[in-house]
Amino acid sequence: MAFTGELEHLHIIDIIQLLNTSRKSGTLTLKGQRGESRIIFSNGYIVSASHLNNKVRIGTVLVKMNLLSLEDLRLALDIQNNAGKNRKPLISTLLDMNKLGRDSAAKGLRKLIEITLVELVGWSSGTFTLDTEAIPVSPECRYFADTMDQEISLDAQMLLMDALRVFDERKRDLGSREADTPDEEFYEDLIPSEFPFHPTPEHLMPDSGRTAVLTADDLGLGELEQLERKIPEFMPVAEIFDPSAIHRQKIQETLSGFPEQEQEAFVAFLNKSTKSRGSLEVPQKHERQTKGIILFSGDELLRHSVMTICKDEGVLVFTTESDEEVDLLIDQCLKVKALTCLVFDVPAAGGEALIPERFQGLRRRLTGKYPQVTTVQMAPKKDYGFSLLSYREGVSAVFPRSSSEDSRETYIEDMINLLGTFKTYIHDLFLQHEVSFPNAADLQLVKLKDAIAAMKDLSEPSAVALALLQHLAGICSRCITFFVSGNELAGEKAIGVYAEKSEGPTSVTRLKVSLAEPSVFLKTVEETHCFYGESHDRLLIQLFEAIGEPLIPSVMLLPVSIRGKTAILAYGDFGMEEPPALNKDYIEVLAQAAGLAVENALYRKHAAQHPEA
Numbered sequence: 001m002a003f004t005g006e007l008e009h010l011h012i013i014d015i016i017q018l019l020n021t022s023r024k025s026g027t028l029t030l031k032g033q034r035g036e037s038r039i040i041f042s043n044g045y046i047v048s049a050s051h052l053n054n055k056v057r058i059g060t061v062l063v064k065m066n067l068l069s070l071e072d073l074r075l076a077l078d079i080q081n082n083a084g085k086n087r088k089p090l091i092s093t094l095l096d097m098n099k100l101g102r103d104s105a106a107k108g109l110r111k112l113i114e115i116t117l118v119e120l121v122g123w124s125s126g127t128f129t130l131d132t133e134a135i136p137v138s139p140e141c142r143y144f145a146d147t148m149d150q151e152i153s154l155d156a157q158m159l160l161m162d163a164l165r166v167f168d169e170r171k172r173d174l175g176s177r178e179a180d181t182p183d184e185e186f187y188e189d190l191i192p193s194e195f196p197f198h199p200t201p202e203h204l205m206p207d208s209g210r211t212a213v214l215t216a217d218d219l220g221l222g223e224l225e226q227l228e229r230k231i232p233e234f235m236p237v238a239e240i241f242d243p244s245a246i247h248r249q250k251i252q253e254t255l256s257g258f259p260e261q262e263q264e265a266f267v268a269f270l271n272k273s274t275k276s277r278g279s280l281e282v283p284q285k286h287e288r289q290t291k292g293i294i295l296f297s298g299d300e301l302l303r304h305s306v307m308t309i310c311k312d313e314g315v316l317v318f319t320t321e322s323d324e325e326v327d328l329l330i331d332q333c334l335k336v337k338a339l340t341c342l343v344f345d346v347p348a349a350g351g352e353a354l355i356p357e358r359f360q361g362l363r364r365r366l367t368g369k370y371p372q373v374t375t376v377q378m379a380p381k382k383d384y385g386f387s388l389l390s391y392r393e394g395v396s397a398v399f400p401r402s403s404s405e406d407s408r409e410t411y412i413e414d415m416i417n418l419l420g421t422f423k424t425y426i427h428d429l430f431l432q433h434e435v436s437f438p439n440a441a442d443l444q445l446v447k448l449k450d451a452i453a454a455m456k457d458l459s460e461p462s463a464v465a466l467a468l469l470q471h472l473a474g475i476c477s478r479c480i481t482f483f484v485s486g487n488e489l490a491g492e493k494a495i496g497v498y499a500e501k502s503e504g505p506t507s508v509t510r511l512k513v514s515l516a517e518p519s520v521f522l523k524t525v526e527e528t529h530c531f532y533g534e535s536h537d538r539l540l541i542q543l544f545e546a547i548g549e550p551l552i553p554s555v556m557l558l559p560v561s562i563r564g565k566t567a568i569l570a571y572g573d574f575g576m577e578e579p580p581a582l583n584k585d586y587i588e589v590l591a592q593a594a595g596l597a598v599e600n601a602l603y604r605k606h607a608a609q610h611p612e613a
Helices: 010-023 058-064 070-081 090-096 101-120 156-174 243-254 260-272 279-287 300-311 325-335 356-369 384-392 408-436 441-456 459-472 520-527 538-545 584-609
Strands: 002-006 026-032 035-042 045-050 127-131 134-138 141-144 291-296 316-320 341-345 374-380 397-401 476-484 488-495 512-515 531-534 552-562 567-574
Touching: 002 300, 010 026, 010 101, 010 127, 010 156, 035 101, 045 101, 045 134, 058 070, 058 090, 058 101, 070 260, 090 101, 101 156, 127 243, 134 476, 141 512, 156 316, 156 520, 243 300, 260 341, 260 408, 291 300, 300 316, 300 408, 316 325, 325 341, 325 356, 325 584, 341 356, 341 408, 341 441, 356 374, 384 397, 397 408, 459 488, 459 552, 459 567, 459 584, 512 538, 520 531, 520 538, 520 552, 538 567, 552 584, 567 584
Parallel strands: 291 316, 291 341, 341 374, 374 397
Antiparallel strands: 002 127, 026 035, 026 127, 035 045, 134 141, 476 488, 476 567, 488 512, 531 552, 552 567
C-alpha cells in the first residue's frame, strides 16, 4: 500500500523517526523542486538510498573513498551486465569477488545516505510517498518489503544525527566563506556511459519459491534509479501516520489486561505529547546542540512512551537492553557532540543486564567511564534504599516507578504522572546545559585566543611551529608540521602519528611530500589559503600509506606564510574518529596568527643580532 503527503505538513526528520520507531519497511520517495530521491527501509533500518542526482552512485562513492579501485568497479559492473538470470546487486557482486569487505561496504553506504539526507533535511516543501508493500525496481521485477533480507543495515537515527551535523556546519559556513565542492559533484559517476542499466526480465528472475533479496545495493543503485515515477493519490497525513492508531496498538499490546477506559486515558495522554510541528521549526530546532536520550530498558511500553514525549522536545531517543550495545550508543552520541542522558529502568524490569546482581556493576562501569553523561534512574516506588544508593553512586535524578503487578489499580495513573514529570525534567536538564555551557563556536574562540597568546611572544620560528602543532593536537587526532624546502615538504615534528598523543611531539624528518606536481598540498602552499575537508588527492593517499589511513579522509592543511610566501605547512586529521564541526575561518585566523608570530620572531632575532640597525 502506498501513501502520499506533503512535507510542509510532516518534515523528513519526523518521517524518518516515525519509520524507525515503528520498524516499518518500504520505499520512501521524496519529490521537490530540485528533483526526486529515495530511501529504502527494512524494519526501521536504512538499507539504501538514491540521491536526487542520478549520477551519484554507490560504486563511485566507494572508489572516491579509496575503498575500491576503479579497475575492480569496472570488473564488477561487467560481471553484473553479463550475469543474466544470476545478476546480483553491485555490493553483493563485490563481496562475492572478495573485492570489498562488509565494513567498507557499510562505510560507503553510510556516506551515500549522508549525502542524500543532508540534501533532504533542508527541504521545506515537496511531497513524500511511502510504499510499504513493494519496491518497484523496474517494470519487469519487484522486490517485496516483507521479504527483504538486507546484508547491511544502518541505524536511521544515527544517520540522521550525522546528516544534521553536516547540514548545520554547511549552513554556518555558507555566509562566511566560499563553499567547497558539494559532495554530490565530487561523487558523480566515474563511468556514466560505459555500463548502462539493463533491467532484468521477469523470466530471468530467480524462481518464485526463492526469496527476493534487497541488499545494500540495490545499493548498486543503477536499479533504484529506474524506480517507477508514479505518485499514488494524495491522502491526509493522519491516514499515513496516525499517532492515535500507533499509540493505541502499542497500549493494547502491552496493557491488554487493563480496562479499555484506562487504556484510552493513556492514549489521550500520549496524543497530547505528539505534535507534528512540520518544517517551519526545523532550522530553529537544529541550530542548538543535538540532544539524545539512551533508555536502558526492555519494557516496550516505557520505550514507546519515552520516545513519544521526547519527540515533542526535539530529543532523539535510543533504546537498548544490551550492556554491549549501550557503549556503542553513548560513543556515537558523544562523537556528534550531542547532549546525552542515560536512563536506567528499574532493575529486573526487562533484559538480562537489568538483573539486580548484574545491574549495579553495569551502572558503576558506565557512570565511571562517561562522567560527562547525565545519568537518571527509575526505581521501585517504595524501595528507598535503592534510591539512596543510586544517588550515592552518582545518579543525577531518581524517578519512582510503579509496577503493573504491585500497583495495578493506580498503574496507568502513576505512569502518566511519571512520564509528565520526566518530560519536565528532561526539558529543564537540556535547557540548563544549553545555557550553562558555551556552544562549540564559543569554545573554539576561547581556544583560538589561548593559542594566539601562546605564540605571540616566542622568539624562534621553530618554537612557533611547535606551539602550532601542540594546539592542533587539541583539535586533531594526528598532526604534523612540514617546512617548505624547495620542491618538497620536509617533515619536522608530529603528534599522534608514530606514537601515542600522550608521548608528545616526535621527529618525522623522513616524511617528504613532493611539490613538483599539482596537488592539494601545492595549491595550499601557493595560494596560502587553508584547506579543511575530504580529499582524495594522489599525494595525500601516498601520505596515508606512510602514516596510516584515517577513518574518514577529512584533513586540515594550514599554511604559515612569511611576507606572502608559505614557510611552514601544518597537517592534521582525525584518525579513527569522526571529524568535528569546525569553521574554516577558525583555522584561517590560526594560520595567520602563526605567520605573524614567525615574522615577529624573525624581526626580534634580527634586531638582537644587529642592534645598531
